[in-house]
Amino acid sequence: MKINYSEIKSLVIIAIGMAIYCFSWAAFLIPSGIIGGGVSGIGALIYFASAKAIPVGYSYFIINAFLILIALKILGSKFGVKTVFAIIVGSVLLSVLPKLIPEPLVNEKFMAAIIGGALAGVGVGITISQGGSSGGTDIIAMIINKYKNISPGRIILYLDIFIIASSYIVFKDVPTIVYGYVVMSITAYAIDMVISGSKQSAQLFIISTEFEKIANEITGTMNRGVSVMDATGWYSKENKKILMVVVRKHEAPSIFKLVKQIDGNAFISMGSVMGVYGLGFEEIRG
Template sequence: MKINLKDIFLILVGSLFVAFGTYFFLAPNHIAAGGTSGIAIIINSIFPNIPIGLLMMGMEVILFTIGIIVIGPVFGGKTIFCSFSISALVLLMGKIYPNIKPFSNDTLIQLILGILICGLGMGIVFNLNASTGGTDIIAKIINKYTQISIGKSVLMADIAITIAATLILGVSKGMYAILGVILNSTIIDKVILSLNSYKQVAIISNNGENIKKYIVNELSRSATIYYAKGAYKNSNKEVITTILDRKQFLKLKNYIKVLDDKAFITVNDVNEVLGEGFTRII
């Protein structure tokens, strides 16, 4: 199983966001917004002497096994690493800042902040073909076999927890949990969409050869060449098309600005690119 250092770093960043949002915003307000963290918050509200981080660790084993069998060992390995990182970070935060209390009496704003932070972290993790563990493994399985988006799959997997939160923590907390799950699913989809957005660029320039060389040699991307006839001068034109991430597009735009400030460029946003050099088709 091969996991590069960039993946490990990003998984740790995602784990830190999830742990921070859970411990400082959701847990103090007893908002069980899905996942094993939600189940842990429910149990902790009944048995406050059992640490939330320890509860989260204890609930992962069966779901890990299911994830490894159904989705594969790479997903399973990343998920185990992520899940135990979150649990360990929550335990560490509990040691450094024990008995954390709500920051204010405004539960709604703390719910929104907590979900924003957790959703950002979960989006980063899901984008790396991993999950934060727990019910997110179920969401990943739903996504694999139905092509329902990850965010909506998380929503489906967490509904039962929000119902339990309503029964155990009260209607008010339960409604907050339901709102949290809905917000969380939306944020996850938005984060994944933004991390996988590209620019489809079409260029007409009198310096096409230099632009093609720059795309291939400097940006390490390929390009497709079309030939078109201009309606105004009835002349043949070479159209260079390529797909770049946002950083690469800015480099190309700045290069063309210096090389040919009269070049004609059209840009379209692309939400997903599959195939060689991009996301593997699965």
């Protein structure tokens, strides 16, 4: 049986993302009595409402078990496998870590909200970037994002408002709601930053007398398309060829290395691209 190392790598990254997410709850939010959004927020509400008798991990797993059935039908089995894996990892860690960290790592509640929200967003963002989800409102956000170009972080932001407002029923305390909204906003922002960062692209213009060799290497080695454009150097009045290439930002250094090996005197211009849609990049959605 052939081992799919790409999928194994993806699962490892998802596990790391979920570990960061669960650590944020166990080390900052739960010990500080702060309710964030998502199923974890519902689990925290149940945890405090039951006088800490029902661990967050238990509620997290049971609620997500129902939501994942919907996701399997709409988003497919591949999504389901990664999300089930993420939910299992999250359920275990949310059941174990709060017992190991009974006190918040910072005494200031506002700092706990900021650090916890940022770490939670990074963890969820890493998980989503690998095609998985931490469950709950993330699943709904990914379903909507599958058909529309709407930021997952923004969707989660709106969906979590009601959950955090519900904390008033348990705590009878308005500041707790405010802290929850701080966590929610920072988490949503961090998710967008992580996801957009993993999808950033670069557009390169390459001018070289060895344009044919460079184009062949880029298409053959990196499996990226190349467009060739005619140009005239205004100073030299010579006809030239310009190669236009769009790649992921992390692939740009490989392009520079490849060009340097073929023509050390080549001219390269690189610019960041806000969004690239089509074959090899993001799917065009209506």
